[in-house]
Amino acid sequence: MNNLNQKDILKHLTTSILGRQIICLDSVDSTNSEAKRRAPERSEGTIILSEEQTAGKGRQGRQWTSPRGKGIWLSLILKPDIDSQKVPQFTQIAAAAICMALEKKGIIKIEIKWPNDILVKGRKFCGILTEMQSRGKTVDHVVLGIGLNVNMNRQDFPEELQHQATSLFLETGQIWERPQLIAEIINEFEPLYSQYVSSGDLTSTLDICRQRSAVIGKRVILYHKGVDQEAEALDMGPEGELIVRMADGKIISLVSGEISLRVRINNRR
Numbered sequence: 139m140n141n142l143n144q145k146d147i148l149k150h151l152t153t154s155i156l157g158r159q160i161i162c163l164d165s166v167d168s169t170n171s172e173a174k175r176r177a178p179e180r181s182e183g184t185i186i187l188s189e190e191q192t193a194g195k196g197r198q199g200r201q202w203t204s205p206r207g208k209g210i211w212l213s214l215i216l217k218p219d220i221d222s223q224k225v226p227q228f229t230q231i232a233a234a235a236i237c238m239a240l241e242k243k244g245i246i247k248i249e250i251k252w253p254n255d256i257l258v259k260g261r262k263f264c265g266i267l268t269e270m271q272s273r274g275k276t277v278d279h280v281v282l283g284i285g286l287n288v289n290m291n292r293q294d295f296p297e298e299l300q301h302q303a304t305s306l307f308l309e310t311g312q313i314w315e316r317p318q319l320i321a322e323i324i325n326e327f328e329p330l331y332s333q334y335v336s337s338g339d340l341t342s343t344l345d346i347c348r349q350r351s352a353v354i355g356k357r358v359i360l361y362h363k364g365v366d367q368e369a370e371a372l373d374m375g376p377e378g379e380l381i382v383r384m385a386d387g388k389i390i391s392l393v394s395g396e397i398s399l400r401v402r403i404n405n406r407r
C-alpha cells in the first residue's frame with residue numbers, strides 16, 4: 139500500500155475549492171487537533187491526512203482507533219461565512235457525501251446512525267467529528283474530521299471493538315485505494331456544502347440521510363449526562379435534527395452534540 143500523497147488524490151479530484159491543498163503526515167496525535175493548530179494560516183478546503191493517529195479523537199473525549207496505513211484519517215479545514223448554529227449540520231453533509239461516494243463504488247447497505255456514525259450491517263466503519271472555533275455567531279473555522287476504516291483486518295481493532303466495528307475490506311473482501319476514495323468523498327461533499335453555505339438549502343443532504351437512516355422508525359435509547367431514556371425516532375427535521383417521541387408521548391427535537399443514541403436490539407413496538 140503506497141503512502142498517501144497529494145498527487146494521487148488530486149488525480150481524482152474534481153472540486154473547485156475543497157481539497158486543493160493537501161498535507162499528508164506520517165504520524166500525528168489527531169488530524170483534527172493538527173488542523174485546528176494550522177487553521178489560522180490555512181485557507182478554506184485544506185485537508186490534513188495522516189497515516190496514523192496516536193490520539194485519534196471521537197466525541198466527548200472518546201478515542202478513535204487509527205492504525206497506520208489502514209484507514210482514512212482526514213480533517214478538512216472550512217471557513218464558511220455562516221451562523222455558528224448552522225455548523226452541526228456539516229456532520230450530516232459529510233455523512234451524505236460519504237454514502238454517495240461509497241455507493242458509487244458499489245458498496246451497498248450503508249446506513250447512517252444519527253448524528254455521526256456510518257454503518258454496514260449494524261457495524262460502524264466510519265465516524266465524523268465536527269469541531270468549530272467561533273466568536274458568538276461568527277465562525278472562525280470549522281474542522282471536519284472523518285475516520286474511515288478502509289483496509290483493516292479484524293485484528294487491527296482492539297478487542298472491545300471487534301464485534302461492533304468493521305472496515306471496507308472486511309465487508310467487501312477487497313483492498314481499496316485510499317487516494318481515490320478520499321477524492322470521491324470530497325467531490326461529493328463540495329456541492330452539498332456549497333449549496334448549504336450559500337443558500338441554507340439542506341434538502342439534498344436530508345433526502346440522502348433520511349433514506350439511509352439506521353434510526354428513523356426505530357426504538358432508541360438516548361443517553362445524555364449519565365441518564366438513559368427510551369424514545370422512538372420519528373424523522374429528521376429541516377435542520378438535520380432528530381425528532382423523537384419520548385416514553386411520556388412528548389415530541390422533541392434533538393440537535394447533534396451531546397446526545398448518544400443506541401438503537402434497541404429488540405425493535406418491537
Ligand code: BT5
Nearest residue numbers: 168170194195196197200202203212265266283284285303
Ligand atoms: C466518532 O466519535 O465516531 C468520531 C470519529 C472521528 C474520527 C476522525 S479520524 C480524523 C479526525 N481526527 C480525529 O482525531 N478524529 C477525527 P464517537 O461517536 O464518539 O465514537 C467513538 C466510539 O467509536 C469509540 O468510543 C469506540 O466505541 C468506537 N470506535 C473507536 N475507533 C473506532 C474505529 N476505528 N472504528 C469503529 N469504531 C470505533
